[in-house]
Amino acid sequence: MAIINPNEQAIGWLVNTPQTSSSVAINAAATFVALGFVPRYGKTINEIRLLCVTKTGTVTAGNITGSIYSDTPGTGPNAQIDINTNSPSYATGTFFDFTGYTTAASAGQQLWLVLKNLQGTPASNNISVLTTSGSGALPNEIGANTKYGWGRVTSTDSGATWSGSPVAQSSFLRIKYSDGSYEGLPIKSISTSSSSVGIYGASEMGAMFTLRSTWPTVNVTGLRMPLRSITGTPTGNLRLRLYSGSSSTPTRLGTTHTIPVGAVNSNAASWFTGYFSTPIAVAANTLLHVVAGTDGSDSGSNRFNGADYVFDSDSNSVLLMPLGAVQTYSTDGTNFTQNANTLTPFGLILDASGGEFTVSGGSGGVVAPTAILGGESIQIAA
Numbered sequence: 001m002a003i004i005n006p007n008e009q010a011i012g013w014l015v016n017t018p019q020t021s022s023s024v025a026i027n028a029a030a031t032f033v034a035l036g037f038v039p040r041y042g043k044t045i046n047e048i049r050l051l052c053v054t055k056t057g058t059v060t061a062g063n064i065t066g067s068i069y070s071d072t073p074g075t076g077p078n079a080q081i082d083i084n085t086n087s088p089s090y091a092t093g094t095f096f097d098f099t100g101y102t103t104a105a106s107a108g109q110q111l112w113l114v115l116k117n118l119q120g121t122p123a124s125n126n127i128s129v130l131t132t133s134g135s136g137a138l139p140n141e142i143g144a145n146t147k148y149g150w151g152r153v154t155s156t157d158s159g160a161t162w163s164g165s166p167v168a169q170s171s172f173l174r175i176k177y178s179d180g181s182y183e184g185l186p187i188k189s190i191s192t193s194s195s196s197v198g199i200y201g202a203s204e205m206g207a208m209f210t211l212r213s214t215w216p217t218v219n220v221t222g223l224r225m226p227l228r229s230i231t232g233t234p235t236g237n238l239r240l241r242l243y244s245g246s247s248s249t250p251t252r253l254g255t256t257h258t259i260p261v262g263a264v265n266s267n268a269a270s271w272f273t274g275y276f277s278t279p280i281a282v283a284a285n286t287l288l289h290v291v292a293g294t295d296g297s298d299s300g301s302n303r304f305n306g307a308d309y310v311f312d313s314d315s316n317s318v319l320l321m322p323l324g325a326v327q328t329y330s331t332d333g334t335n336f337t338q339n340a341n342t343l344t345p346f347g348l349i350l351d352a353s354g355g356e357f358t359v360s361g362g363s364g365g366v367v368a369p370t371a372i373l374g375g376e377s378i379q380i381a382a
Contacts, residue, residue: 009356010224012290012347013207013322015309021190023053023128024154024169026064026117032155033129034069034077034112034162035171038148039105040183045082047099047176048113050129051188051312052090057125062087063118064127066098071110076153076162080114090127095186095312110148113173114159131169132190150185174317182320186312188341192228193306197329197339199227199292200234200303204241204333206291207346209325213285217358220282222275223256224347225292229305230268236296237261238304240274243289244282247328247336250289254280258295264304271347279351281358289328289336290346309343 026033035050048066066084069077085100098113105111119125131152147153150171153164174186197205206225211218223240237258243250256274264272272292282288292306311321318341327342350356 008221008349008352010347010349011218012224013325013343013345014224014347015226015345020132021187022131024131024152025054025056025126025128026115027056027122027126028156029117029122030156030158031117031122032077032159033115034153034155035115035129035131035173036110036112036147036149036151036153037171037173037175037184038108038110038150039175040107042107043105043177043179043181045101045103045105045175046178047097047101048084049095049097049174049176049184049186049312049314049317050113051095051172051186052092053128053130055090055092055127057121059090059119059125059127061089063125064088064090065116065118067114067116068101068103069112069114071112073110074147076147076155077112077114077159093188095188095314095317113171130172130187130189174312174320176316182316184320186314186317186320188310188312189308190310191308193308193344195231195300195303197327198231198300198303198305199238200236200294200298200300201296202293202333203300203303203329203331204291204293205306205327205329205344206289207325207344208247208287208289208328208336208338209323210287211282211284215284215357217284218282218348219279219351219354219356219358220276220348221279221351221353222273222349223290224271224273224349225290226271226307226345227264227268227292227304228307230265230303231300231305232298232302234261234265234294234296234298234302234304236294236298238264238272238274239293239295240272241289241291241293242276242280243291243336244286246287247289247338250334250336253282261294261296268304273349275349279354290348291328291330293333306344308339309345311341311343313341
């Protein structure tokens with residue numbers, strides 16, 4: 001009888017790649033920038049937080065308004081249903097909040113935050129907000145060829161028509177609801193990792209996180225990590241590793257098969273998958289490091305580069321980082337250091353042949369938060 005190896009599922013933060021953060025300016029009276037969002041639950045919206053990428057000229061408090069619009073399916077924003085009542089201040093590279101909303105949103109309802117510039121000379125006095133460029137939006141935000149999700153469209157005729165490709169242009173909003181809960185992806189930047197966290201020689205980088213204490217044992221058969229680019233000409237083959245334990249004394253649980261350096265060099269801006277020789281059982285509440293490295297002895301001038309997704313440092317935004325994960329790196333394969341508020345995408349491949357989970361004792365199912373499948377997490381404030 002043939003041995004069947006079913007296709008596996010992966011858990012982690014599985015974003016599309018490559019992506020680069022970019023910005024769009026609200027720099028004309030007739031230019032409206034619409035950032036889409038779809039509330040996960042039926043709740044009342046109180047506040048929306050977003051990043052001012054750049055401030056140009058004189059933009060005083062209240063010059064930029066944030067209206068909540070309803071949606072015309074497949075087209076974009078329809079009509080204003082709410083507007084902020086505060087007058088936030090703006091500064092380059094800082095987040096600001098629109099407050100005073102009372103919109104009772106329905107679960108799964110497409111809504112839009114529409115930004116308008118009321119400054120008298122907006123061409124020279126404006127702000128820009130964060131979006132993305134690249135091949136696809138972030139997970140669970142928007143599907144291909146649709147205007148449903150967390151994407152962006154723009155109008156240059158005061159909202160009469162809307163254009164843009166929300167599939168490739170994400171919106172990075174944080175929504176606060178009246179019950180004190182938060183939702184969204186308040187990201188500050190997306191970029192290629194620096195040489196200090198490069199992948200070469202003994203240097204490894206990836207993500208550190210702790211499996212939920214309520215989960216059963218997870219049986220991991222492989223790992224997935226994305227790269228964004230290469231620097232120079234690496235000679236080492238790519239490999240992925242799984243460690244457990246503290247940053248100073250981690251235990252290496254396994255190393256995957258290698259991926260030929262030629263295959264990586266030919267298409268560096270991709271996800272790469274490696275498998276262990278046998279599945280690794282990881283118990284609940286285990287601190288893990290999922291990292292990429294090489295089997296070569298290259299220097300930093302010949303390296304693979306990962307991805308940096310930098311989140312808002314506000315405490316309620318940090319708690320929205322999927323699985324509470326942060327970027328982790330090592331220059332010697334022994335001791336690891338973390339970059340706060342920064343995340344590198346990753347995935348654990350579960351063992352479909354022998355069983356993805358091992359449950360001992362008790363009864364009932366396993367609840368997997370959306371964040372582990374790649375979407376935005378939600379945090380209930382204390």
